Amino acid sequence: MLALSQPAYVLHSRAYRESSALVDFLTPQGRLRAVLRGARGKAGTLARPFVPLDVEFRGRGELKTVGRLEAAGIPNLLSGDALFSGIYLNELLIRLLPAEDPHPAIFEHYAMSVLALAQGRALEPLLRAFEWRLLDELGYGFALDLDFNGQPVVAGGLYRLQTDSGLVPVGQLQPGVFQGAELLAMAEADWSVPGALAAAKRLMRQAMAPHLGGRPLVSRELFMTFKEPTHD
Structure with missing residues (x-):
């Protein structure tokens, strides 16, 4: 039986049979699903989201078994909006990252993003950077400073996103379009430009929508429910 030890984070877990859990892990080798036995014991306490882990995976099939699981760093304690943001990142990875498709750069960026969330960094720039x-990394990216013909984006121009080819110039203002100045600010991650962060959020939603299969993100719905004002 093949045994492989590597750094990992828990993306999601659910009860499995009597005392086990079915866990989705993010590793440099991609998203792995494994059975964690004795999930109600010490291992289950460690197998929480946002905790840096060292995990030994056993087995050759798609469903592996956790042979060993140890903490590999200080847990990232998230609360409030940072917690919802972390849950959102996890759901994006489960929905978009194919199983057992190695992406070490995504793993490293996730580790840095979760640490930044725990440190209380500004959420919106962090989330937009991770989405982008x-x-x-998955091959769905496009240039922010060039249109689909390879021409430079003009600050005073208007553009719409065509997800299979990139940014397309348009002649007049219409729903869903982006100003060139906003796109150029995104390309430089210059969030001091008015409207750039809001435009980046719209752009990322448009860019991800075709790859999410039409199903809404549970984390987004949870966040909106949490944010709704309560009435006595």
Whole structure:
């Protein structure tokens, strides 16, 4: 039986049979699914999201078994909006990252993003950077400073996203379009430009929509429910 030890984070887990858990892990070798036996004991305490782990996976099939699981660093303690943001990143990875498809750059960026969330860094720039890196690593990226013909994006121009080819110039203002100045600010990650962060959020939603299969993100719905005002 093949045994492989590597750094990992838990993306999601659910009860499996009597005392086990079915766990989705993010590793440099991709997203792996494994059975964690004795999930109600010490291993189950460690197998929480946002905790850096060292995990030994056993087995050759798609469903592996956790042979050993140890903490490999200080847990990233997330709460409030940072916690919802972390859950959102995890759901994106489960939905978009193919199983057992190695992406070490995504793993490293995720580790840095979760640490930044725990440190209380500004959420919106962090989330937009992660979404962009994920799309780019999976082959869905596109230029922000060039249109689909390879022409430079003009600050005063208007553009719409065509997800299979990139940015397409348009002649007049219409729903869903982006200003060239916003796109150029995104390319430089210059969030001081008015409207750039809001435009980046719209752009990433448009870019990810075809790859999410039409199903809404549970984490986004949870966040909106949490944010709804309560009435006595």
